[in-house]
Amino acid sequence: MIDLCIPYVSGNEIKYIEEALKNKKIAGLGPFAKKCQTFFEERYGFKKCLLTTSCTDALEMTALLLNILPGDEVIMPSYTFVSTANAFELRKASIIFADTKADFPVIDETKIEALITKRTKAIIVVHYAGVSCDMDVIMDLAKKYNLIVIEDAAQAIDAYYKGNALGSIGHMSTFSFHETKNIIAGECGMLVINEERFINRAEIILEKGTNRSAFLKGEVDKYGWVEVGSSFLSSELVNSFLYGQLLELENIQRKRLEIWNLYKKNLLQLAENGSLQLSHLPSYSTHNGHIFFLVCKSSNERTGLMKYLKENGISTAFHYLSLHSSAYFASKYKGAELVNSDMFTDQLLRLPLHMYLENTDVEYITNCISSFFFKNLKNQIK
Numbered sequence: 584m585i586d587l588c589i590p591y592v593s594g595n596e597i598k599y600i601e602e603a604l605k606n607k608k609i610a611g612l613g614p615f616a617k618k619c620q621t622f623f624e625e626r627y628g629f630k631k632c633l634l635t636t637s638c639t640d641a642l643e644m645t646a647l648l649l650n651i652l653p654g655d656e657v658i659m660p661s662y663t664f665v666s667t668a669n670a671f672e673l674r675k676a677s678i679i680f681a682d683t684k685a686d687f688p689v690i691d692e693t694k695i696e697a698l699i700t701k702r703t704k705a706i707i708v709v710h711y712a713g714v715s716c717d718m719d720v721i722m723d724l725a726k727k728y729n730l731i732v733i734e735d736a737a738q739a740i741d742a743y744y745k746g747n748a749l750g751s752i753g754h755m756s757t758f759s760f761h762e763t764k765n766i767i768a769g770e771c772g773m774l775v776i777n778e779e780r781f782i783n784r785a786e787i788i789l790e791k792g793t794n795r796s797a798f799l800k801g802e803v804d805k806y807g808w809v810e811v812g813s814s815f816l817s818s819e820l821v822n823s824f825l826y827g828q829l830l831e832l833e834n835i836q837r838k839r840l841e842i843w844n845l846y847k848k849n850l851l852q853l854a855e856n857g858s859l860q861l862s863h864l865p866s867y868s869t870h871n872g873h874i875f876f877l878v879c880k881s882s883n884e885r886t887g888l889m890k891y892l893k894e895n896g897i898s899t900a901f902h903y904l905s906l907h908s909s910a911y912f913a914s915k916y917k918g919a920e921l922v923n924s925d926m927f928t929d930q931l932l933r934l935p936l937h938m939y940l941e942n943t944d945v946e947y948i949t950n951c952i953s954s955f956f957f958k959n960l961k962n963q964i965k
């Protein structure tokens with residue numbers, strides 16, 4: 584069976600975990616947290632990075648930092664992972680779902696302004712598959728209405744919008760190093776703060792609402808409870824693993840992009856003859872080879888293709904189920920139909936993409952996809 588995703592271990596990780604053990608420092612905020620945070624700050628121009636236990640936790644921190652109160656409104660795409668919404672649902676915000684673009688599953692920037700009200704506090708954007716939302720338009724809206732922009736950049740490490748790293752543009756952003764992402768550490772994430780005024784409180788919220796970070800830096804002589812917080816910081820066992828991955832970042836990115844490009848090349852003909860749709864990358868964005876997906880003509884056709892590929896030893900997967908029509912949210916949803924979000928829910932299919940995939944595997948997969956459509960065509964002619 585060809586798996587959709589296999590977590591990559593480079594071999595460096597164990598060396599740094601052993602170093603963490605030798606340091607006798609395995610809780611959070613140790614030397615490996617510092618090394619990883621510095622790596623990201625220097626490479627991508629992020630103002631301040633804080634490693635967290637997950638991207639989900641980093642998102643929850645942003646909701647705390649914004650002092651979200653019941654009834655405050657936040658705008659986000661419906662086509663996203665539950666964590667984007669949960670972070671604000673936990674603070675009892677009103678979640679206002681926006682549709683995605685028709686040709687790529689990121690928030691449609693032209694649909695946002697009509698959703699802004701006096702109660703709107705923030706816009707949460709999600710860079711799906713490491714492909715950027717149209718950040719200039721979104722940042723202009725934020726300025727005009729005095730809103731905060733948070734980038735859910737869980738999938739967007741090492742991708743750029745008009746030359747700026749994703750995660751460096753919004754007021755804050757969040758990354759994931761979950762085992763399904765490009766750079767991994769099992770369960771781990773990162774909060775990026777690009778606005779000076781949030782940094783102090785972020786360090787407090789990270790450390791259970793205490794000023795322990797200031798204490799460790801020698802800025803105060805004892806520490807205590809100064810505001811609401813939780814335990815969001817990740818352990819040095821995980822941080823040391825992550826550091827091992829960071830040294831491989833360029834290899835990982837090169838290999839993933841090579842696979843992505845080979846898929847694209849091999850499937851181009853099927854896209855041109857209208858059998859399927861390939862992702863349409865906006866010209867302002869690079870991507871990071873995080874996901875390769877195609878869009879089928881219908882939900883039925885997607886089911887048929889998935890089944891055929893499974894019979895041929897290939898696992899594939901669809902992705903998000905629009906949150907506005909989820910079991911949890913559907914009865915609360917009062918907004919308009921979100922046709923593009925629902926279309927991607929029904930028709931998007933992800934193909935295997937991981938570090939252990941060989942070019943010959945990609946050739947095999949794309950040949951199977953071609954024969955599926957060829958078979959369909961023959962049946963139609965009969």
Ligand SMILES: *Cc1c(COP(=O)(O)O)cnc(C)c1O
Pocket residue numbers: 636637638639640663664666667709735737738758759760761770771772
């Ligand atoms: C993976 C993912 C998350 C959650 O990341 P965790 O680190 O598992 O909490 C959130 N948002 C998006 C868009 C994701 O892809």
